[in-house]
Amino acid sequence: MxxxxxxxxxxxxxxxxxxxxxxxxxxxxxxxxxxxxxxxxxxxxxxxxxxxxxxxxxxxxxxxxxxxxxxxxxxxxxxxxxxxxxxxxxxxxxxxxxxxxxxxxxxxxxxxxxxxxxxxxxxxxxxPLAGLTAYQCLVRALRVGEGDTVLVHAAAGGVGSMAVQLARHMGARVIGTAGERNHEYLRALGAEPTVYGDGLADRVRALAPNGVDAVLDLVGGDALAVSSELLAPEGRLASIADPAVLGLGGRYVFVRPDPDDLQDLTDLAERGALGxxxxxxxxxxxxxxxxxxxxxxxxxxxxxxxxx
The missing domain is CATH 3.90.180.10 (Medium-chain alcohol dehydrogenases, catalytic domain)
Structure with a gap:
C-alpha cells in the first residue's frame, strides 16, 4: 500500500x-x-x-x-x-x-x-481527536452545564472550534480567544470573541465581571496563568497544553479513544449541533x-x- x-x-x-x-x-x-x-x-x-x-x-x-x-x-x-x-x-x-x-x-x-x-x-x-478532546474536557474535566460561562483559548482552532460548539449545545455562554480575522467565524459558532495577548484579563473581565465558571486552555504558558485569575468561586480549569495546570488546582487532560464518546459526536454532527x-x-x-x-x-x- x-x-x-x-x-x-x-x-x-x-x-x-x-x-x-x-x-x-x-x-x-x-x-x-x-x-x-x-x-x-x-x-x-x-x-x-x-x-x-x-x-x-x-x-x-x-x-x-x-x-x-x-x-x-x-x-x-x-x-x-x-x-x-x-x-x-x-x-x-x-x-x-x-x-x-x-x-x-x-x-x-x-x-x-x-x-x-x-x-x-x-x-x-x-x-475524532479534536472532537474527543473537546468533549472529554468539557464533560468530564470541567463538568460544563446549562448557564455556565466558559472561556476557550485558541477557540478558532481544531479543538477550540469543537469546544465552542459543544459548550453552546450544553447551554453554556462561551467567550473565545482568537485573532481578529477569526472573530466573525467565532460569532457564527455562537461564541463571543476577544483578542488574546496583553490585556486579556481586562477584556475577559469586561465580558464576565463575576468571573468565568470554566476555562479550557489549549495554549499553555501565559494564557494558562491568566486563566486562573479569571475564575469565579468554584470555577474549574483544564488544559491540554500545559501540565502546570495541576499546580493551579486544575485538570491536565490527555485525550483517550472512547467509542461511546465518538458515537455521541457522530450523533451531534447528524443533528446539526457539530460541524x-x-x-x-x-x-x-x-x-x-x-x-x-x-x-x-x-x-x-x-x-x-x-x-x-
Whole structure:
C-alpha cells in the first residue's frame, strides 16, 4: 500500500512517500480503507520525539491518528462492523507505528464509531481527536452545564472550534480567544470573541465581571496563568497544553479513544449541533506540506489529508 512514513525523529522533511506492507488485522480490529485523515499538532510533535517519554516508536512509523474510511475486513472477533461500513476513528495505540496516513489502517474497534452520514469523509476525518478532546474536557474535566460561562483559548482552532460548539449545545455562554480575522467565524459558532495577548484579563473581565465558571486552555504558558485569575468561586480549569495546570488546582487532560464518546459526536454532527471547518486539504503525498501549515499555528478548524 502507499503510505507516508518516517524512519527517525525529525521534522516534516523526514517524511517519505512510498510502499509499506498492508497491516495485519488482529482479532479485535478492522482493516479500514482510508478515505481521509487529518493533521493535528500532536502528529508533528510525536514525530519530533516529544512524546518519547510515554510512547515508544517502532520505526518506520506511519503518522496520523484521525481517520475516516470504509471497513474492508473485520477481525475474527469483531461483530460491531461489517465490510462496507463507513467509520471514523481516533486510532491511537500505546506506541507509534501504525498510523492513518496510508491507504489502509488496522484499527482496534475501541477507537471507532460510525461516520456521520451528513459529512463528507474529509469533514468527518476532522472529528475524532479534536472532537474527543473537546468533549472529554468539557464533560468530564470541567463538568460544563446549562448557564455556565466558559472561556476557550485558541477557540478558532481544531479543538477550540469543537469546544465552542459543544459548550453552546450544553447551554453554556462561551467567550473565545482568537485573532481578529477569526472573530466573525467565532460569532457564527455562537461564541463571543476577544483578542488574546496583553490585556486579556481586562477584556475577559469586561465580558464576565463575576468571573468565568470554566476555562479550557489549549495554549499553555501565559494564557494558562491568566486563566486562573479569571475564575469565579468554584470555577474549574483544564488544559491540554500545559501540565502546570495541576499546580493551579486544575485538570491536565490527555485525550483517550472512547467509542461511546465518538458515537455521541457522530450523533451531534447528524443533528446539526457539530460541524467541521476544513481550512486546507492535501493529497497523501503532500503530508509534509500539511504538517508545515499546521506548525504555523494559525489554522482555522482542521487540515485534511485525502487518500485516492
Amino acid at each position: 502507499k503510505a507516508i512514513s518516517y524512519r527517525r525523529y525529525g521534522g516534516p522533511e523526514i517524511l517519505e512517500y512510498g510502499e509499506r506492507p498492508e497491516p495485519k488485522v488482529g482479532p479485535d480490529s478492522v482493516l479500514i480503507r482510508v478515505k481521509a485523515a487529518a493533521v493535528n499538532p500532536v502528529d508533528w510533535k510525536a514525530q519530533a520525539g516529544y512524546l518519547e517519554p510515554v510512547l515508544d516508536a517502532v520505526f518506520p512509523v506511519i503518522p496520523g491518528w484521525d481517520v475516516a474510511g470504509v471497513v474492508e475486513q473485520p477481525g475474527p472477533a469483531v461483530t460491531e462492523f461489517r465490510p462496507g461500513d463507513e467509520v471514523i476513528g481516533y486510532v491511537r495505540e500505546d506506541f507509534l507505528s501504525r498510523g492513518t496516513c496510508a491507504e489502509y489502517v488496522a484499527a482496534p474497534i475501541r477507537t471507532l464509531a460510525r461516520k456521520p452520514r451528513n459529512l463528507s469523509f474529509t469533514q468527518a476525518a476532522g472529528i 467541521v471547518e476544513v481550512s486546507a486539504v492535501f493529497p497523501l503525498q503532500k503530508t509534509a506540506d500539511a504538517q508545515r501549515l499546521s506548525m504555523e499555528g494559525h489554522v482555522r478548524g482542521k487540515i485534511a489529508i485525502t487518500v485516492d
